[in-house]
Amino acid sequence: MKVTAPADPLIDLVARRAPGYSLPAAFYTSAEVFDLDIKAIFGRHWLFAAAEAELPEPGDYVTVTLGGYSVILVRDDDHHVRAFHNVCRHRGARVLTEDRGSVGNIVCGYHRWTYGMDGALLHAEAQAPGFDPSCFGLRSVHVRALAGLVFICLADEPPADFDEIAPRVEPYLAPHRLATAKVAAQVDLVENANWKLVLENNRECYHCSGHPELSACYFPIYGYTRETVPPTLQPAWDRFVKATENARATYSALRLPYEAIEELDNRATGFRIEREPLDAAGESYTLDGRAACSRLLADFPTPRLGRLAMHTQPNAWFHLLADHAVTFSVIPLAPDRTLVRTTWLVHSDAVEGEDYDVERLTKVWRATNEQDAALVARAHKGIGSPAYVPGPYGPTEYQVEAFVNWYHKRLKVFLAQ
Ligand code: FES
Ligand SMILES: [Fe+2]
Structure with missing residues (x-):
C-alpha cells in the first residue's frame, strides 16, 4: 500500500494563492503564517x-x-x-x-x-x-x-543583491546628507492589522481621498497613468504633468537623479526609488506645501525639490525632501498588530522653535498615519470574517500586487529549502 506523507498546511496554503487577487485570509490571521513570516521574510532579508x-x-x-x-x-x-x-x-x-x-x-x-x-x-x-x-x-x-540609513540582516548569509543595489540608489539619497542629520521627532504607532496589510496599504493611493492633509501637498495620482487616471483626478493629473516638467529641469540642473527604478518582485531585496514633484508650493509635506524647516538638509539652492521616495521590501519606505526627511519602518508584533515607527530628520544645525516647529513638521504624516492605521485595522477586521474571499487588484494597485508577488515568491524559496 502506498503511504503518502501528510501535506504541510503551509505549503498547501502557499500553493493555493491566486495571482492578481488579495491573499487568502490565513496569510493575515494565522499564527503559523506569522511565525513563517518572521523566519522566511524578516529572518532572511535586509x-x-x-x-x-x-x-x-x-x-x-x-x-x-x-x-x-x-x-x-x-x-x-x-x-x-x-x-x-x-x-x-x-x-x-x-x-x-x-x-x-x-x-x-x-x-x-x-x-x-x-x-x-x-x-x-x-x-x-x-x-x-x-x-x-x-x-x-x-x-x-x-x-x-546606506547614505545614513541602517539596514540589518539576521540571516547567516544575507541576500547579496544589497551590494548591487546600494551604489544605484546612493546617488539619489546622498545629496540629502542624512548621515549627518538629526532626529527632530519620532512617533511609534501600533496598528491593529497584519504587517502585510500595512505594506499593501502603503503601496497604493487608491484610498488617498481618505487623506485630506496629505492630499493638500501630494499628487494623489500614484499608480495611475494618463490612460487610467479617473475623471475626478484629472485636474491633479494635469498639475502633476506640468510640475514634473518643471521639476525635472531643476533636477537636471542640480544633477539630482530622478528616473524611477522599480525592481519590486524580481529580486530578494525588492525596492523602488523615484524623485518627483509635490503639489501646492512643492517644497514639503505641509498643508501649503512650503518648507517646514528653514535650514535645508544640504546646500540646495531651492527648497522646491519635491520628494525622493524610496521603498524597500519587506519593511520600509522613505521620503527625502529639501528641508527634511521622513523614514518609516514596519515591525510585526503579532498576526494582528504591527509597529509603524516614523522618524523625522532635519539638518543637525536646525534649531527647534527657530528653524522648525515640530507640530508643523510632523502634522501631515501624523494625520496620514492615523488615517492609514484606521484603514488597515478595518481591512484586518473584514478579512477575519469567514465570509472573506480574495478580491482583485486594479491597475492602480499594481505595486500592491508586486509586493504580494515578491512575498509569495520569497515564501516559496524558503519552503523549498
Ligand atoms: S552576565 Fe549576562 S547572563 Fe550572566
Ligand atoms: Fe494611506
Whole structure:
C-alpha cells in the first residue's frame, strides 16, 4: 500500500494563492503564517532598522525587537554602526533592556559581563583558569549603512543583491546628507492589522481621498497613468504633468537623479526609488506645501525639490525632501498588530522653535498615519470574517500586487529549502 506523507498546511496554503487577487485570509490571521513570516521574510532579508541620526555619538545605541530576536545597533569609537544579537554569551540574558540609550561599554545587567563596542568580551568576573574571553564575544548581525540609513540582516548569509543595489540608489539619497542629520521627532504607532496589510496599504493611493492633509501637498495620482487616471483626478493629473516638467529641469540642473527604478518582485531585496514633484508650493509635506524647516538638509539652492521616495521590501519606505526627511519602518508584533515607527530628520544645525516647529513638521504624516492605521485595522477586521474571499487588484494597485508577488515568491524559496 502506498503511504503518502501528510501535506504541510503551509505549503498547501502557499500553493493555493491566486495571482492578481488579495491573499487568502490565513496569510493575515494565522499564527503559523506569522511565525513563517518572521523566519522566511524578516529572518532572511535586509531590514531597515534605524536612521544613523538615531545614534549620533559613539556609545549611542538602539535596540530593535523582532519576533524572538532583539538586536543592538551601536555606534563604535570609529563612528561606524555595529549590530549584535542582544543575547549575553554567559547564560543568554538580554544584555540591554532599554529601547535606546548611551553606554561606555555594553554591560549585561545579570552578572555584569562587559563587552566592547566591537562586541568583544572585555571582562567576566571570577571565571575559572583557562577561560578564554575571545570565545565569548557578542554574536554579530550583518549591518549596512546606506547614505545614513541602517539596514540589518539576521540571516547567516544575507541576500547579496544589497551590494548591487546600494551604489544605484546612493546617488539619489546622498545629496540629502542624512548621515549627518538629526532626529527632530519620532512617533511609534501600533496598528491593529497584519504587517502585510500595512505594506499593501502603503503601496497604493487608491484610498488617498481618505487623506485630506496629505492630499493638500501630494499628487494623489500614484499608480495611475494618463490612460487610467479617473475623471475626478484629472485636474491633479494635469498639475502633476506640468510640475514634473518643471521639476525635472531643476533636477537636471542640480544633477539630482530622478528616473524611477522599480525592481519590486524580481529580486530578494525588492525596492523602488523615484524623485518627483509635490503639489501646492512643492517644497514639503505641509498643508501649503512650503518648507517646514528653514535650514535645508544640504546646500540646495531651492527648497522646491519635491520628494525622493524610496521603498524597500519587506519593511520600509522613505521620503527625502529639501528641508527634511521622513523614514518609516514596519515591525510585526503579532498576526494582528504591527509597529509603524516614523522618524523625522532635519539638518543637525536646525534649531527647534527657530528653524522648525515640530507640530508643523510632523502634522501631515501624523494625520496620514492615523488615517492609514484606521484603514488597515478595518481591512484586518473584514478579512477575519469567514465570509472573506480574495478580491482583485486594479491597475492602480499594481505595486500592491508586486509586493504580494515578491512575498509569495520569497515564501516559496524558503519552503523549498
Ligand atoms: S547572563 Fe549576562 S552576565 Fe550572566
Ligand atoms: Fe494611506
